[in-house]
Amino acid sequence: MIRKNTLITALFTLSVCLVSAQDKDPVVESIIKEATENSQLETLGHELMDGIGPRLVGTPQMKNAHDWAVAKYQSWGIPAANEQWGEWKSWERGIFHIDMVSPRVQSLRGTQLAWSPSTSKKGVTAELVVLPTVKDSMAFANWLPNVKGKLVMISMPQPTGRPDYNWEEFATEKSFEKMKKERDEQNEAWNENMKNTGLDRRSLPVALEEAGAVGIVASYWSRGFGVNKIFSAYTKEIPTVDLELEDYGMLYRLVESGQKPQLHIVAESKDLGVAPTFNTIAEIKGSEKPDEYVILSAHFDSWDGGTGATDNGTGTLVMMEAMRILKKVYPNPKRTILVGHWGSEEQGLNGSRAYVEDHPEIVSGVQAVFNQDNGTGRVVRISGGGFLKSYDYLSKWLNAVPDEITDEIETTFPGTPARGGSDYASFQAAGAPAFSLSSLSWSYWNYTWHTNRDTYDKIIFDDVRNNAILTAILAYKASEDAEKTDREKAVLPINKRTGEPMEWPSPRSPQRKGGLD
Structure with missing residues (x-):
């Protein structure tokens, strides 16, 4: 015998299933x-x-x-x-190798940047130098002749290759805060020195190339273990390479300690017009x-x-x-x-x-x-x-x-x-x-x-x-959908900088001839 409330429940469940089936x-x-x-x-x-x-x-x-x-x-x-x-x-990229050949031999991890000029098949071998600390653009201009025949390191060496989440998990709070403070001070000093040169990340490689450098060595860390951002080169005739943080830091320390490290770079990219x-x-x-x-x-x-x-x-x-x-x-x-x-x-x-x-x-x-x-x-x-x-x-x-x-x-x-x-x-x-x-x-x-x-x-x-x-x-x-979507635009919020309502963006024309200047 089926109880009345059980029957009602069963009928309700059946009706829900039927509605669901109809809705599918x-x-x-x-x-x-x-x-x-x-x-x-x-x-x-x-x-x-x-x-x-x-x-x-x-x-x-x-x-x-x-x-x-x-x-x-x-x-x-x-x-x-x-x-x-x-x-x-x-x-087009080609075969790429980058090796330290002095004061010892070690293959390094890195890559040639996009659209970077190539080396010859034999590659280029040269000593590394780092950017000096300068008080103004005149002092930097006076130093520039020192780069002739050299590979120039243009990125700040990172004080740690561990991402912040790793420090947060394992370091003491005092140690973590100390590291961040020192890193911030180093960043500030580096940026101030770059400002003093009168150049920026785009114009600096060009100036070094014109002064006779034979290559640019950078490192754009992405704040993760073993990971770097890879973008484009700004040089016209000499190669630009990006080294992973660990190798870049090692080389920078070798330069600063006076050991005059040398690299051999082979970058057989092709300019195809x-x-x-x-x-x-x-x-x-x-x-x-x-x-x-x-x-x-x-x-x-x-x-x-x-x-x-x-x-x-x-x-x-x-x-x-x-x-x-x-x-x-x-x-x-x-x-x-x-x-x-x-x-x-x-x-x-x-x-x-x-x-x-x-x-x-x-x-x-x-x-x-x-x-x-x-x-x-x-x-x-x-x-x-x-x-x-x-x-x-x-x-x-x-x-x-x-x-x-x-x-x-x-x-x-x-x-x-x-x-x-x-x-x-x-x-x-x-x-x-x-x-x-x-x-x-x-x-x-x-x-x-x-x-x-x-x-x-x-x-x-x-x-x-x-x-x-x-x-x-x-x-x-x-x-x-039976209806065409409505295109009416909402009133946009106030721009905090100007105090005026934000305007809808306007269409912009594309760059139809890229990298050809």
Whole structure:
């Protein structure tokens, strides 16, 4: 015999199950199933990061990546093409070695900076010198002839190679505070001395080169174990190399103790002249509103200290996987779904700015842009980007995403527009609803952002898979929405510096000829 209250409970449970079954969206269910049971992320990551490697704008590897992406999309039945928007200095890394040859022999850890001039195949061997302490630019100018025929160390030697979190865990409070105070004083003195030279980080290598130095040796520590930021050289004829903290500090101490260390540097990079720059664009054509667009966005280029895995290999993988899934389970979207893999984001959002400038008809038809850039972590923040009614549609689309994904996402509405940072800013400046899918850190800023450690092994594929599911569902719901997204802009907050309301950013033109001056 069934008790009355038990029967009521059973009927209620059945009704909830029926309602839940009715509420389930078969496209959403198919997206989740395809992403979890047939993920291509690891394979794509291996092919891009391990096979092609870093994607510095203007290099052959950048063009290889564009061609690879086009071929991959076409293999999925998605039309794709490389769209040229400019030109850049073309350069390619070659064999690189850096060794201390006196007062003893030791191979060192470091790399040639991007676009650095090469050495001959025999390399260059020279003594190291460090910058002097000077009272003014005249004193520095008087010292400059001393660099002729020398390698010049231009970075401050760090007092510790241990990151602050390591000190916090193991040091006494007194010892930690003492270290920080001494480091701050050393930084202040170094910066003051640099000011006294009358030069800065860009002009100093040029002045040293003109004075006859045969190479520049720097070290840009990223405040983590064994990790350095890797950017570009400013010299025209002599090599510029970055040494990891430990080796740089050793050499600096040897110079200061009068032991006159010598390095042998071989850097066989190639100046290849000028190369075209591209965006890779792929699309799934809309069946009802083909002139309205949902755009998936990620920059394709990287710096080349590592292989560009989390900046922005993971964003690239998210967008490619989302497009692959959508083509398979949602092949006839209402609106056109585009993906843009932008070139030269790292030098100022150039690829996306060019696209916005060259395609006003697409920008005017944008339903939404979803951009992912800041690392391998799962998405935890989404802002309305300053669009007054963004809550109305973003929250509706997010409601279709599984709770285990959205429960970790903080939303801010209406938010404020970006003034840079990543490619969604290019679209926001033009008034198009564009949103950053902002990720959990995974020590991104210290360990992988523009560093020598941004490699495949740092990818967290579970988080990237979550992001691909999130992106695909948002694209699907944005495409299906009966309403066009509202572009009304919110009243922006007061600028604390001026006391006036902040203004919406204006579109900026890209640099279409890079590194050619």
